[in-house]
Every structure is written in structure tokens, then in C-alpha cells.
Amino acid sequence: MQLSQTEENYIKAIYALSERSPSFDTSTNEIAVRINTKPPSVSDMLRKLTVKKLVTYQKYKRVTLTKTGRQVAIQIIRKHRLWEVFLHDKLQFTWDEVHEVAEQLEHIQSEKLTERLEKYLGYPKYDPHGDPIPSATGELKEAKRLMLSEMEMGVTCQVVGVKDSSSEFLQYLHQIDVGIGTKIKVLEQIAFDHSLIVSFKKGHQTTVSKKFADNVLVTS
Amino acid sequence: MQLSQTEENYIKAIYALSERSPSFDTSTNEIAVRINTKPPSVSDMLRKLTVKKLVTYQKYKRVTLTKTGRQVAIQIIRKHRLWEVFLHDKLQFTWDEVHEVAEQLEHIQSEKLTERLEKYLGYPKYDPHGDPIPSATGELKEAKRLMLSEMEMGVTCQVVGVKDSSSEFLQYLHQIDVGIGTKIKVLEQIAFDHSLIVSFKKGHQTTVSKKFADNVLVTS
DNA sequence: TACAAAAGTTAGATAAGCCTAACTTGATTT
DNA sequence: AAATCAAGTTAGGCTTATCTAACTTTTGTA
Ligand SMILES: [Mn+2]
Ligand SMILES: [Mn+2]
Ligand SMILES: [Mn+2]
Ligand SMILES: [Mn+2]
Numbered sequence: 001m002q003l004s005q006t007e008e009n010y011i012k013a014i015y016a017l018s019e020r021s022p023s024f025d026t027s028t029n030e031i032a033v034r035i036n037t038k039p040p041s042v043s044d045m046l047r048k049l050t051v052k053k054l055v056t057y058q059k060y061k062r063v064t065l066t067k068t069g070r071q072v073a074i075q076i077i078r079k080h081r082l083w084e085v086f087l088h089d090k091l092q093f094t095w096d097e098v099h100e101v102a103e104q105l106e107h108i109q110s111e112k113l114t115e116r117l118e119k120y121l122g123y124p125k126y127d128p129h130g131d132p133i134p135s136a137t138g139e140l141k142e143a144k145r146l147m148l149s150e151m152e153m154g155v156t157c158q159v160v161g162v163k164d165s166s167s168e169f170l171q172y173l174h175q176i177d178v179g180i181g182t183k184i185k186v187l188e189q190i191a192f193d194h195s196l197i198v199s200f201k202k203g204h205q206t207t208v209s210k211k212f213a214d215n216v217l218v219t220s
Numbered sequence: 221m222q223l224s225q226t227e228e229n230y231i232k233a234i235y236a237l238s239e240r241s242p243s244f245d246t247s248t249n250e251i252a253v254r255i256n257t258k259p260p261s262v263s264d265m266l267r268k269l270t271v272k273k274l275v276t277y278q279k280y281k282r283v284t285l286t287k288t289g290r291q292v293a294i295q296i297i298r299k300h301r302l303w304e305v306f307l308h309d310k311l312q313f314t315w316d317e318v319h320e321v322a323e324q325l326e327h328i329q330s331e332k333l334t335e336r337l338e339k340y341l342g343y344p345k346y347d348p349h350g351d352p353i354p355s356a357t358g359e360l361k362e363a364k365r366l367m368l369s370e371m372e373m374g375v376t377c378q379v380v381g382v383k384d385s386s387s388e389f390l391q392y393l394h395q396i397d398v399g400i401g402t403k404i405k406v407l408e409q410i411a412f413d414h415s416l417i418v419s420f421k422k423g424h425q426t427t428v429s430k431k432f433a434d435n436v437l438v439t440s
Numbered sequence: 441t442a443c444a445a446a447a448g449t450t451a452g453a454t455a456a457g458c459c460t461a462a463c464t465t466g467a468t469t470t
Numbered sequence: 471a472a473a474t475c476a477a478g479t480t481a482g483g484c485t486t487a488t489c490t491a492a493c494t495t496t497t498g499t500a
Contacts (some may be wrong), residue, residue, distance in 0.1 A: 006457065028478055041458055043479055048456090060465055060478060091336040101330045110321045116311040226487065248448055261488055263449055268486090280495055418442060 001072075005107045008076050009035055010045050011054060011076065012106075014065055015073035017067070025062040071138055078134040080106035081127035082117050088122065088128040095128055095179055096170030128180060130161025130217060146220070148184065149196065149213035156185040157218035164215040173216075186217065221272065221292075225327045228296050229255055230265050231274060232326075234285055235293035245282040291358055298354040298407035300326035302337050308348040309341065315348045315381070315400040348400075350380035350431065350439040364440070368434035369416070376405040377438040382434040393436075396426065404438065 003011070013034045017026035028046070032039045046063055049055040054069035056086065065073060083105040087093040093101070115136060118124075126132055128145070134140040143160070151157055159182045162169060178200070187205070188197040194210040223231070233254045237246035248266065266283055269275040274289035285293060303325040307313040313321070335356060338344075345361065346352055352361040371377055379402045382389065382421045393399065398420065407425070408417040414430040 004456080023358050029476090037457090038459065039459085039478060040480080044457075087333070091333070091340055093332075093336070097332070101328070102331055104330075105325075108321070108324050110324075112313070112317070113307070113311070113321055116313070120311055224486075249446090257487090259448060260450080260487065260490085264487075 001068075003072065006043070007049065007052075007054075008072070008107055010042075010070055011065070011073050012076050012080075014055060014063060015070065015077070018064060025060075025064045027062050031063075059129065074134045074138045074140060076106050077140075078136075078138075079108070080138075081131060081133045082114065082121060082124070084127045084129070085121050085124045086117060087132070094174065096167055096174055098128055099165060099167075099170075119168055126160070129165060130159075130180060143217075143218040148186070148198075148208075148215050148218050149194070149210060151186045151218060151220065153186055153188065155220055156183055157220045158171040158183055159216060160219050161217040162215055163217060169215060172212075178216070192200075221288075223292065227274075228292070228327055230262075230269065231285070231289055231293050232296050232300075234275065234283060235290065235297070238284060243282075245284045245395060246285070251283075255345050294354045294358045294360060296326050296359075296395065297360075298356075299328070300332055301351060301353045302334065302341065302344070304347045304349070305341050305344045305353070307365060309344075318348055346439065348380070350437065365437045366440070367434050368406070368418075368428075368436040368438050369414070369430060371404075371440065372407045373406055373408065375440055376403055377440045378403055380437060380439050381437040382435055383437060389435060392432075396420075397434070404436075 010031070012127065013031055014026055017030050018024045018033060028039050031037075031042045043059075046055060049069070050057045053066055054072060055063050056066055057063045074121050081104045083102040084098040085129070087098040087101055088095065095150045118133075118136070124133055125141075130143060130145065132141050132143050145160055146157075147163070148157070148159075158178055159178060162173070178184075184192060185199045186196055187199055189195075190197070190207075194213075195207055196210075196213050197207050199205045230251070231260045233251055234246055237250050237254060238244045248259050248262045251257075251262045263279075266275060266277050269289070273286055274292060275283050276286055277283040300322045303322040304318040307318040307321055308315065338356070338364060343415075344353055346364060350365040351363055354360040366377075367383070368377070368379075379398060379400055381400070382393070398404075403421060405419045406416055408421055409415075410417070410427075414433075415427055416430075416433050417425065417427050419425045
């Protein structure tokens with residue numbers, strides 16, 4: 001099925017939002033906020049996507065992706081993350097620069113390109129944000145990741161991704177020299193505001209907020 | 221200036237058509253044929269591009285790119301050809317596969333991407349079809365493609381394309397094992413009928429007609 | 441020079457995406 | 471159960487890009 005860039009962006013947004021909901025659905029307003037449009041535009045598009053059997057939707061109710069819709073979403077995410085790896089590994093883009101360009105590259109239509117790119121990159125399993133890359137057949141492994149705020153005291157862990165990928169957050173991380181692979185040990189939790197005292201690398205010690213720790217994903 | 225993909229494709233078409241005209245201009249109908257639209261669509265677009273100062277145009281007359289228009293065209297061509305090199309050199313796409321995908325990739329907007337890609341590819345001067353790659357500042361060399369019949373004696377060259385793409389010709393090429401990338405050395409020209417004695421690869425030697433040599437494009 | 445054919449433009453529609461303003465529905469609270 | 475408010479849809483309009491049919495200008499040839 002030949003989808004426009006706009007349709008692809010909607011599908012991807014619905015996927016992301018519904019995956020994080022316990023009932024695997026989402027709402028008109030949530031979609032509007034995420035893709036920076038107004039609710040009426042979303043209503044229009046949901047009608048279109050329903051006709052194309054990509055979403056299950058009745059007006060005034062919440063939306064779910066159909067099986068086809070989910071497959072479409074996963075293929076776009078696959079391309080997005082492969083391009084992110086390319087930009088990061090081959091063209092030395094920094095962590096916070098890759099997303100914006102991948103947002104465009106994910107819409108290039110050529111299966112051959114995707115497969116060749118994947119091979120060229122050495123079949124990477126994770127993108128530069130630590131998110132798993134779906135296989136050509138749509139298999140997507142769950143990354144066993146924790147929020148930094150969930151780590152036990154005294155245990156050293158490694159940064160594998162972020163929850164928030166706003167450029168504000170990514171730039172802050174860059175500023176304090178935290179990236180994929182950075183080793184962090186949680187030393188103490190402050191009862192008052194749940195902020196954490198942590199050490200990076202060789203003893204260099206800082207305090208980070210709960211909000212920060214909730215948005216840094218780590219593996220132990 | 222932020223241009224749509226459609227506008228970019230028009231600009232590129234106008235560039236290609238006007239470059240091959242002695243007066244550096246082109247016509248509504250020529251553009252329509254090239255980008256597979258109807259003349260009224262072209263008329264509309266020419267009005268739009270005139271307002272944006274990308275073309276010089278008066279209705280019922282022929283159209284020329286402005287200096288800005290030409291710069292825009294060259295930047296798109298630069299991206300197109302760099303992506304062709306990437307697809308060919310890094311992802312092993314064949315010469316006839318690269319164009320279609322590059323047609324999409326040329327519209328990705330990120331100067332940094334273009335510059336990094338160029339560096340990554342080792343600042344190539346020519347694309348896989350032997351066409352020159354403009355520099356970041358818009359400098360553009362002459363094409364280095366010649367007809368095989370124009371080659372000097374004793375010089376080894378490489379096949380980069382064909383002028384005639386009839387299946388008779390392509391089958392003949394296949395039969396004598398000539399394809400893109402084949403190395404050819406011109407040994408002798410027969411005065412009588414301008415046929416050429418050439419050697420392929422390791423000394424394997426043949427005679428080809430003038431008509432053949434006029435339709436094989438090579439770079440030295 | 442006249443006048444027919446070709447080249448090009450305008451008029452009027454359509455489709456995709458987006459918007460604001462006005463309305464409807466469903467959920468929450470009393 | 472009714473009232474209120476948030477969530478969502480519809481109505482109607484705008485822009486970009488396209489088309490066909492009808493018209494106008496330019497051209498090239500008799
Ligand atoms: Mn996108
Ligand atoms: Mn990512
Ligand atoms: Mn293009
Ligand atoms: Mn080319």
C-alpha cells in the first residue's frame with residue numbers, strides 16, 4: 001500500500017502512543033499534541049485510515065492500529081532507527097542530531113535500500129538511543145531497560161537510551177557529557193525530592209533530579 | 221528558501237532542459253513532458269516560481285532560471301549525485317538502480333548531511349554515470365563522459381552508460397560481455413568505415429562498428 | 441499577409457492536508 | 471439524575487498541486 005508521508009507520520013504516532021497505553025489505544029487529542037496539529041485534522045485522518053483498514057476506530061471512541069497498521073508502523077520505525085545508526089556510526093552525527101534527519105529519511109521508499117543499509121551497518125540491534133531495531137519481518141525485541149531512578153543504590157549501570165527525546169533533554173545530556181555507554185553509579189537518594197547523587201566514570205560526582213533520572217534508561 | 225519537493229523537481233527539470241538549449245531557456249510543453257504533467261500545471265507553477273524569483277518568465281514566452289534558481293538546481297543535483305555514489309559504492313546498487321532512489325533522497329533537507337556524506341564518500345568528483353558532482357559552493361565541472369568513438373587511441377576508459385537503450389543494443393552488449401564498469405582500450409581506428417579495434421579487460425580483442433562506438437558512453 | 445496549427449493560458453473542478461468556529465457527545469461531579 | 475466540562479466532530483474555508491475543456495497568442499507556412 002502506497003502511503004503519503006503524512007499518513008506514515010500519523011501511523012507512527014498512533015503506534016507510539018498506543019504502545020505506551022495499557023489498552024493499546026490512543027485518542028484524537030493525544031495524537032494532535034504529538035504531531036503538532038489540531039484535533040479536527042486528526043479526526044479527518046482517522047476517517048481516512050479507517051477506510052484503508054490501518055486503524056480500528058469509531059467516532060468519539062479511542063483508536064487502535066489494525067494488524068496491518070502495526071506492521072506499517074514497525075517498518076517505518078525500522079527505517080528510522082537504521083538511518084539513525086547510519087548517521088551516528090558512519091557520518092559522526094551526535095546523539096541529539098540524528099533524530100530530525102531520520103524523521104525525513106524514514107519515508108524513503110525502497111525495500112532494497114533498507115535491506116542493503118541494514119547489511120552495510122552490520123545488522124545492528126539497537127539504534128543510538130538504545131531502542132531496538134525491528135527485523136525485516138517485523139520482529140521487535142523488548143529492550144530490558146530500567147529508568148535510572150529505579151536502580152538500586154551502589155550498583156553501576158550503563159546508559160542505553162532515553163525516554164524523552166526532546167532536543168532540550170538531549171542537549172542537556174550532551175552538556176553534562178552523558179551518552180550511550182556512559183557508566184553511572186547511584187550513590188544516594190534524597191528523600192525530600194527523590195533527586196539522586198550519582199557518580200559518572202572516575203568518581204566525578206553530581207546530583208540529578210527525579211525527572212532526569214526518570215528519563216535516562218539504563219541496563220545493569 | 222524553503223521549497224516543496226514539487227517545486228524542487230520543477231527547478232531541476234528547468235535546469236536540465238535549459239542547459240541543453242543554446243539559449244539557456246525552455247518551454248512549458250517541454251517541462252510538462254519531462255516531469256510527466258500537463259501544460260496547465262506547468263503554467264501555474266511558472267507563475268509561482270516567478271513570484272519567488274527563481275525563474276524569469278513572461279506568459280507565452282520561454283522560461284529561464286534566475287541566478288538563484290540555478291543555484292538551487294545545482295544544490296539538488298549535488299545531493300542527487302552524492303546519493304548515487306553512496307548507493308553505488310557503499311550499498312552495491314547497480315548503475316541503473318541508483319537513479320530512482322536518488323530521486324527521493326535528493327530532497328532530504330540537511331546541509332550537514334550533504335557535507336558529511338560528501339566527506340564520507342571521499343569527495344567524489346563524478347557520479348556512477350560519469351556526471352560531475354557540483355561542489356558545496358556550486359562549482360560544476362564539465363561532464364567527463366565521451367562516446368567511445370571519441371576516445372584517443374591507446375587510452376583505457378570505462379563504460380558508464382549508453383545512448384541507445386533499445387533491447388537490440390543491450391542484448392548485443394550483453395552478448396559480447398560489455399556492461400557498466402567494463403574497461404576498454406581503443407587500439408586502432410579503421411579509416412574506411414571508422415570501425416574500432418578495441419581490447420576488453422585482459423587483452424581480449426574485438427572490432428566494433430562506428431554505430432556501436434557512438435552509442436557507448438565512457439569516462440577516461 | 442492571412443490563417444491554420446501548435447503552443448500556452450485561463451476557468452473551473454478535485455483531492456490532500458490543514459485550520460478556526462460552532463456544535464455534539466460522553467464523562468465527571470454534585 | 472442533572473448539570474457541567476472536556477473531548478471530539480462537523481462545517482466551511484484555505485493552500486498546494488493536479489486535471490480537462492475552452493480560450494488566446496504565437497508561429498510558420500501557403
Ligand atoms: Mn517522519
Ligand atoms: Mn532513536
Ligand atoms: Mn526528485
Ligand atoms: Mn546520475
